[in-house]
Each structure stands twice: as structure tokens, then as C-alpha cells.
Amino acid sequence: TNKTFTMIKPDAVGNGHTGAILNDIIAGGFKIVAMKYIHLSKETAGAFYAVHKERPFYGELVGFMTSGPIVAAILEKNNAVEDFRKLIGATDPAKAEAGTIRNKYAKSIEANAIHGSDSDENAEIEGNFFFSQFERF
Numbered sequence: 001t002n003k004t005f006t007m008i009k010p011d012a013v014g015n016g017h018t019g020a021i022l023n024d025i026i027a028g029g030f031k032i033v034a035m036k037y038i039h040l041s042k043e044t045a046g047a048f049y050a051v052h053k054e055r056p057f058y059g060e061l062v063g064f065m066t067s068g069p070i071v072a073a074i075l076e077k078n079n080a081v082e083d084f085r086k087l088i089g090a091t092d093p094a095k096a097e098a099g100t101i102r103n104k105y106a107k108s109i110e111a112n113a114i115h116g117s118d119s120d121e122n123a124e125i126e127g128n129f130f131f132s133q134f135e136r137f
């Protein structure tokens with residue numbers, strides 16, 4: 001489809017990169033359909049990352065994602081999921097291409113500045129997790 005879901009993570013919000021990252025997203029051709037600024041509870045972050053429950057870093061990931069507020073958004077663009085993952089770069093910022101959001105703003109594989117859905121199906125699930133129909137424009 002033409003939608004993806006993103007979160008600007010606590011490291012990037014805390015370091016003051018929210019504005020620059022939103023600028024990169026908009027300059028990349030994405031339209032903001034929905035957006036909110038929230039501090040996730042352990043329960044909410046744990047449920048969002050339930051797909052990673054069996055991975056060794058699950059507890060650290062939930063701890064990190066609840067360490068400060070985040071910006072969550074639904075984005076619209078042709079080929080949104082793939083193009084957005086190109087814009088943010090590899091999970092490990094040391095491997096992220098120059099000019100990508102993670103290359104510019106991320107510090108480590110965990111504190112990697114931003115999330116992007118990895119499939120159309122997950123984009124739909126993740127967007128619905130955070131936003132009602134009345135919060136989309």
C-alpha cells in the first residue's frame with residue numbers, strides 16, 4: 001500500500017532531533033497522515049514489540065523505548081514501506097548509508113533514532129495500534 005508507520009525514538013527526541021527528522025521525512029516526499037507525542041508505558045511498548053519477545057534484547061528494547069517520549073506517525077507516499085526504510089538506513093547506524101536518518105542521528109543499534117514498518121501488513125497493524133480513524137487526515 002501507500003502507508004507506513006514510524007516512531008522517532010527517545011534518543012533522537014531527547015537529543016533535540018525531532019524537528020530535523022520530521023524535515024527529512026517531509027523532504028523525502030512523505031505526507032503526515034497522523035502524528036502524536038507520547039511517553040509509552042512498559043505495557044504498551046511490550047505489546048508493540050511483542051513480535052520481538054523471544055529475542056535476547058527484548059527487555060532492553062522495551063526499557064529503551066520507555067526511557068522518554070516518542071513521536072509516532074502514519075506516513076503516506078507511493079511505495080511507502082520500502083522508500084521509508086531506504087530513507088532511515090540500516091538498523092545499525094554504523095552500517096547506515098551516508099545521508100540516511102540513522103546515519104545522521106543514531107548512536108547505536110538500540111538507540112537508533114527511528115522506527116520504520118517492515119511490511120505493508122505491519123504498517124497497517126502498527127498504525128492501528130496507535131491511531132483511531134478520527135486521528136487521521
Ligand code: GTP
Pocket residue numbers: 052057060061090091109110111112114115116117118
Ligand atoms: P525498527 O524500524 O525499529 O523495527 O528497526 P529494524 O526493523 O531496523 O530492526 P528490528 O525490527 O530487527 O529490531 C527492532 C529494534 O530493536 C531495532 O530498531 C533496535 O532498536 C533494537 N535492536 C535490534 N537489534 C538489537 C540488538 O542486537 N541489541 C539491542 N539492544 N537492540 C537491538
Ligand code: MG
Pocket residue numbers: 116117118
Ligand atoms: Mg523492525
